[in-house]
Amino acid sequence: MLQITEFVTGNLTIAQIEDSRFIKHGSSSSMGAVTRISFCLHDPSDYFKSASFVYNWDFGDGVYQITKEPFVYCNYSTMGNRTVHLKVVAEWQQIGSIIHETETVQKTGDFTTALELLDAVKSIHVVGSRETHVMENLSLSLHINGTPPLALCWLIKSECIPLEGEKCHLVVITGSCYNLSHTFSDAGQYCLSVRVQNGVTMLQTYREIKVWPTGIQPAFFVLLCIALVLVMVGLVLYTTFRSNTQQKDLVEVADFDFSPLSDKSLSSHSESGCGQVCCRSCFLRSSPEAARESHEFLLSFYKPVKMYTV
Structure with missing residues (x-):
């Protein structure tokens, strides 16, 4: 049994262009980026196969547009929440059941979706020392340029790795700054991997950290190297001067x-x-x-x- 609805049925989808491809974000979109809003018709029985459609778009910021395609591109320049309205008009010709004459049939449908405009995660700035010692607490501050809430994931290992599918320390922050601390048990070269994402974008960054053994100060090591170089230079000069003196x-x-x-x-x-x-x-x-x-x-x-x- 085929049930004919009174209105056109379907749903709206929102996608954003990233790296020349469309990424679906649900009801969120990045401010300043190109957003595609599409209407997907629900017609499993091809009832509207001979119909022509007209789409009336209201983007919620005072901008209206009429198209014959079920999608539209828009670019919002300010953050905030928007409500997108769409009125779909389907029209086709059919023969009447009583007088057997051609008549115009029209069905409509109204659709609404909420759009949240967020600022994309543009940068991650790590503030803190790049060197520490074994069993010494290292404190770092992460400053993020992006609209919260933000999902932050960080991991320290011996090499820099992408955090896709990797176990990490995951936290949700509602601001733009996060402080983390870590204590190293072994000396060596390490890498801090950080991933930050909100509802629209994701960004990763890396920072190398040098861990020195306990008791060895980098400044003392540098001074020792300088002293050794000075001694070698003095020895070379003395040998040269003595050789020249003997030749007179x-x-x-x-x-x-x-x-x-x-x-x-x-x-x-x-x-x-x-x-x-x-x-x-x-x-x-x-x-x-x-x-x-x-x-x-x-x-x-x-x-x-x-x-x-x-």
Whole structure:
């Protein structure tokens, strides 16, 4: 048995364009994004297969539109709640059952849906230190730019991973800020993964955290490295300076002045110190001729000499 209803039946659906595809959000939509509102006709028996439809749209913000397609695109610029009204008019021709003449048949339907306009989650800013120590409490603050309520999910692991389907710490916040704390039991490199979503959009972010062993201060480690570098530079400079010094010529000059001696002084010298000057001359010759020969020999032998030591 086919039951003919008096009005057109169907329902309204709301979807939003994200990444060139339509994402259904129920009664929520993101402010400033393109929203598609569609009418889905319920006609399992093809009763309206020959009908033509006219759709009268009221977007709830003073804007009206008439289309022949069962969908429309709109873009809301302000947040808040909207009520969308749609009047569907179906019209077709059929032969009358009494006078067997063609008559126009028309059916209508009124539909209403509530639309909540939310601001999309645009950014997640993590405030806090990127370094900590083992068994030390690390406190971080998450500042979120988006319309609450927000579903926040965070997880700390050794690598950065997407949180789709992953177990995490899930909280619902009604503001734009959330504080979290965590204590690390082992040293190493870690990653904080954060996912925030509201009724229309979802956003993820990551932050690397360095955990140091207990007792090792990063500042002390840096100073130790600087001191080691300075010592190495000083050693290189000292070695270079010493090598350059050894390559210089060290000159030592010794001048011996043997000026001619008088006969008297030579004679006295021959008498008193001949054993020290030339023993052979003293013992062999004692005459003045021998003294003169010895003097000439000394003058020719003991010439001024310059010695150069390298």
